[in-house]
Amino acid sequence: KCTEVPVTYRRRVGVSKVSGTIRGTILAGHKILWTIFKLL
Structure with missing residues (x-):
């Protein structure tokens, strides 16, 4: 049984430093993709 509290x-x-700017969004995306491809 669940109850909401x-x-x-x-x-x-x-404002977020990453998603608050276009540059931050692009850099974060690049870093994520770089890490994924590096691990493959």
Whole structure:
């Protein structure tokens, strides 16, 4: 049996350094793809 428990939380403050900019998104994607291909 499951019960839902209400929790309080605060929203994050500020902007993400990675997904907040196009450059950050591209660099993060490049790093992820590089790691995947390196492991193959």
